[in-house]
Amino acid sequence: MISNETKPRILIIDDNPSIHLDFRKILVADTESQNLLDAALAFFGDDDAPQDDGGYKLDVELDSAHQGEEGYQKTLAAVEEGRPYTLAFCDMRMPPGWDGLTTIEHLWKADPHLQVVICSAYSDSTWSEITKRLGRSDRLLILKKPFDNAEVMQLAVALIEKRRLISLASLKREELEQRVEERTVQLKERDQALRQKRKLEALGSLAGGIAHEFNNLLQAIMGYTNFAMEDLCQDEQPYDDLSHAMEATSRATAITAELLKFSRQSPPEKSIRQANEIIDTMTVLLKPLLSSRIEMSVEMCDDPGFVSVDLDQLSQALMNLCINARDAMEDGGKLSIQLYRQSSTDKTDCARRPGSLECGPSDFVVIAVTDNGSGMSEDIVERIFEPFYTTKEVGKGTGLGLSMVFGTLEDHGGCVTVESSEGSGSTFRLFLPLVSEPVEDSLCPIASDESAWTGGTETILLAEDDAIVRQITARVLISEGYTVIEAVDGQDAISKINENPDSIQLALLDIIMPHQSGHDVARHLAEVSPETPVIFCTGYDAALNDDAGSELQTSQRLIRKPIYPSTLLQEVRRMLDSHLACLTL
Known part of the structure; x- marks a missing residue:
């Protein structure tokens, strides 16, 4: 199909040279016939018709062929050049070569979209005979000789416009098909x-x-x-x-x-960090793991900005990617780590890849890990983030590394993309949302002497549904002088709070308990004694990230099981001293 910007081209196929002159006078030369101008004005309208010194002419390119074979060859050449003819006027009798119908058959083989006007002085063939041989087509018209100038002009203008609209519709259809294909892939x-x-x-x-x-x-x-x-x-x-x-x-x-x-039941312990700290932490651990045959380069931008990350988790994710890159370069190679910023309006690196969820609108820090190793096939790329899927030999990979990378990036509000092909290496990109500035720690000052974080005389509510864990925890606390009020589940803990509203100075609560959760107990305690600090204990809490009520306040802290006795005593003392310091400010 021709584009909208291509000048229309008309091919005249006739063995009579004077016919070519007639078409040129009618279509591209000024005419003296007012009827011809009137015909153009009637077609375009008074305001739209082009004017030229009182006459009218088409902005077209005319080409001539005196035999059918010559017309066919010119049509082939025009298609190959990407400048096909818009329409052709073809005579029916052109001895000694092809007749008009044979010529048209060949013209349509060369260009199936070509519009043809049959020019004939005689009734060489009936319309029924023509359609039987050429088939019914909206690309075929008949013009009787001698033809009227205005009729020729009208045919030319109408067919040029028709071809333009067909071409436009084709472009729109192709554009729509491409958008549908892209959307389907997405x-x-x-x-x-x-x-x-x-x-x-x-x-x-x-x-x-x-x-x-x-x-x-x-x-x-x-x-x-x-x-x-x-x-x-x-x-x-x-x-x-x-x-x-x-x-x-x-x-x-x-x-x-x-x-x-x-x-991902263990929520990331995030802090505001400069993005280059992630690279610094990881590269220190990575260098001893790389062989001397692998050349590592690190490129970081001058102002990478700040990100809210769990430094350990992100460093581990990067380590997984770099170790995979190392394993893909058994004979040595180059490992490149790049850190740069990317605006949300720049989509250069944001092409979606299998296994990656689309990042939301944000400005990003991008960490790219590139190797020139063996690369991966498309089938492997589509599965690499699946848990327990690995291409390594038995005993050399668990298949969890890239799954952890996938989950870690999603937990941080970012995403991961991968580009790879067999024999051409791989590039993984980690997208992390930028934050504006570090958030200052709002905790009250606490005692700095760690030797004091061992014992005390305060009363502590201990709510734990596992009897053995409860007995051990109570024994540790009591041995250091604390008074312990034990509760066997959440409902029992609420009852103990109601019975001792003024005695409890700290609550040690398991998060997952029958009847009422640790969060429910903490909310009840906040109503009775808003200033009482709370320490949550958990093996895991699936709702910790999603439950708005489970967000930790300044007077709350989370410690994870199993808990060393020394760690428990230090955290208890820390929270009690912090609470006391706040009260004395």
């Missing part, structure tokens, strides 16, 4: 990303439930082991044995923490 990618998200959520629920019970068991193991160690001499073999048991418990605790990070 919807398919979003569907893949949403299915990926649902897989993570399902596995996360399972992992979170396991972690909750596992953390309570670790709390019991850790607590009773610590009690036993307190009664032993450090030089004795049983003490050494229990120390190894405590180390194993610590490793189990770390595994549970990683499980919660994968399941």
Whole structure:
């Protein structure tokens, strides 16, 4: 199809040279016939008709062919040049070569969109015979010789306009088809990303439930082991044995923490950081893991800005990407890490990729990790964020690394994209929303002497539905001089608050309890004694990020199970001293 900007081209195919002159006078030369001008004015309207010294002519390009074969060759050449003819006037009798119908058959083979006007002085063929041979077509008209000048002009103008509108409609259709295709691809990618998200959520629920019970068991193991160690001499073999048991418990605790990070039931502990801190923290740990055959380059912009991140989680996500890049370059190569800012109006790097959810409107810090390794096929790219999917050998990969990257970026309000092809390496981009400035810590000053964070005489409400964990926690607190009011569940805790409204100086609450949650108990306590500090304890809390009522206040703190006795005592003392400091200001 021709574009709107192409000047219309008309081909005259006739063996009589005078006919070519006649067409040129009618279509592109000034005429003396007022009837011809009137015809143009009638077609265009008085205001729109082009004028030229009182006459009218078309802004067209005329071309001539004196035989059908010549017309066919010119039509082929015009199509190959990308400047096809808009219409052709074709004579019916052109001895000794092709007749008009044979010529038209070839013209339409060369250009199926060409409009043709048959010019004939005789009734060589009936309309029925013509349509039987050429088929019925809206691209075919008949003009009887001798033809009227105004009729020729009207035909030319009408057919040029018709071809223009057809071309415009074709362009619109192509544009619409392209937009439909792009939208279909986008919807398919979003569907893949949403299915990926649902897989993570399902596995996360399972992992979170396991972690909750596992953390309570670790709390019991850790607590009773610590009690036993307190009664032993450090030089004795049983003490050494229990120390190894405590180390194993610590490793189990770390595994549970990683499980919660994968399941994203452990919310990120965010703080305002300069974006380049993420790179600095990660590269220190990464360099020893790279072989001497891998050349690493780091490029950071001068003013990367601030982001709200869990530095440990983001550093781990970057480590996962860099280690994958290392494994993709078995024979060595180049690993590039880039940090730059990107405005929300700049869509250069925001092409959606399988497995990535679209980032919302924001200005971003972008961290790009690029390698020139083996790359990935399209089929692999579509699955790399699926949990437990790995291309590594058995025993060399769990298939959770990129799933954790995916979840971590979503938890931070960002997204991850990937571009890769086999033999050409891969580029992962992490998008993190920029924040305007660091938020100052609003906590009241607290005692700085950590040796004082061990014991006290205050009264503490302890609400925990696991009997063993409750007994261990109470024993630790009582051994340091605290008075403990125990509650077996949330409803019991509320009853204890009502019975002792003026005695409770701190509440230690498990978040997940029967009847009433720890958050419900905290809200009730706030109504009875608004200033009383609260420490939440949890193995995991699936609703911590979504429940507005669970957002921590200045007088609240969250600690995660399993809790070392020393950590518990320090946090209790910290909150009590912080509360006292606020009261004395």
